[in-house]
Amino acid sequence: MRGQEYDGASNIRGAWNGLQALFLKECPYAYYVHYFAHQLQLALVAASKDVQDIWLFFSKLNSIVNLVSASPKRHSATRWSSHFGSVSSLIDLFGPSRTIIENLSKNGLTNSIRGEAKGVYLAMLSFEFVFILHLLREMMGITDILCQALQRKTQDIVNAMNLVSSTNALLQNLRENGWHTFFQNVESFCKEHDIVVPDMSASYTVGTGRSCQQNDSITFNHHYQVDIFNAAIDFQLMELNQRFSESTMELLILGTTLDPKDTYKSFKVDGICDLTGKFYPKDFQDEMRALRS
Structure with missing residues (x-):
């Protein structure tokens, strides 16, 4: 082998x-x-960071996690140990976390703590931060089951490959059909926490804020849906497809026909013939005709 x-x-x-x-x-x-047990979630996060706005988001998120975790007033029943845990905890405890950061910006022990807290506090009040926060929870919620399953010491390969396929399908469905529901949830969250939602039909501005300085005039809706929402999901899908290509998945599934577990319960003649014919044809040139019998 x-x-x-x-x-x-x-x-x-x-x-x-x-x-x-x-x-x-x-x-x-x-x-x-x-390698199955590799920290896939970390790789998917790295892929998301190829979108510049998401890369900037994570620099703020790390500061928030560090500041809140170090605060004596932090809530202990939270999960700050992983990216998915941090994102989920921050959404669930956005109000208390925001209060802690605001207090640190005013009463932090050092100038550096107060300065860092003020910077992330202002970031938390921005629509873009909240938008990306919810987008990451949406994507990671889809991929987390697969990431956890692939790290099990005993893994059913067919089940793992089915999880890869369903994860891809769910991400693709989110991209194609999930925008409106997702945006409504973000809007609702912003209203609950008094965060200003931009006019999505207005021209999106960067830099000095003067849209006339931009070569391409795009709307806020285009920026958030195409440049962030679609782009981030596309990078996730690309990462998964590179790690689990169709040919690799087929090879692994066909290979399970040789699994000796339960007295070769998975043995299938068609699977053996497909495995040799598609993946190892030169090794079985002489035996191919007789293999089935």
Whole structure:
């Protein structure tokens, strides 16, 4: 049996210059399979950060988590240990967290603490921060089940591949059909916490705020739906597709036909023939005709 299994670094998995590519030149049937137990959620977060606004958001989120966690008035029944936990906790306890940050901006022990708190407090009051906060919870809520399942010590490969497919489908559905419901939820949250919602039909401005300085005049709706919402989901889908390509998923599923568990309960003649015919044809040239019988 031949195969490759590494972490997700680009110099390892790169299709053209990575280590897997070098192996494939020498051994074309040493198929690359991404390491299942890798922290997929971290990789998906990194993919989201390819959207500049989300990268900026995480710098603020880290400060909020550090400030709230260090505060003696923090709420102990929260999950700040992961990105998904931090995002979910901040939404659930947005009001109390905002109060803690505001108090630190006025009464922090040092100038640096007060300055950092003031900066993140102003960020928390912005529509863009709240928008991205909810978008990340929406996306991570979809991917979290898959991420947890892939880290189990005993893993059913077919179940794992089904989870990959359903995760992709849910993300795609969110992108294509979820915008209006999502935006309504964000709007409702903003009204509850007195955060100003921009006129989505107005021209989106950056820099000095003068729209005439922009080469491309776009609306707020375009900025949030296309440049952030769609773009972030697209990067998530791209990351998942790179790690779990259709050919890799088919290879793994067909491979389960050789699973000796329960006296080869999963054994299927068609699966064995598909496995050899599609993935290892040169290894079974002479035996291919007789294999089925």
